[in-house]
Amino acid sequence: MYKEYNMDQLSLPMDLQEDIPENHLVRVINDAVKSLRYEPLYESLSRR
Numbered sequence: 001m002y003k004e005y006n007m008d009q010l011s012l013p014m015d016l017q018e019d020i021p022e023n024h025l026v027r028v029i030n031d032a033v034k035s036l037r038y039e040p041l042y043e044s045l046s047r048r
Helices: 025-034 039-046
Strands: none
Touching: none
């Protein structure tokens, strides 16, 4: 009934993608963010 808990645990799952269903909306959002071009943003910020 209870899950063992250790406050000093420092490990995370190796691949979080395994826990996300294939057709989940977060995968679409992740792909959209990965496809963005950040160079124009970096250039405009570096001119300040």
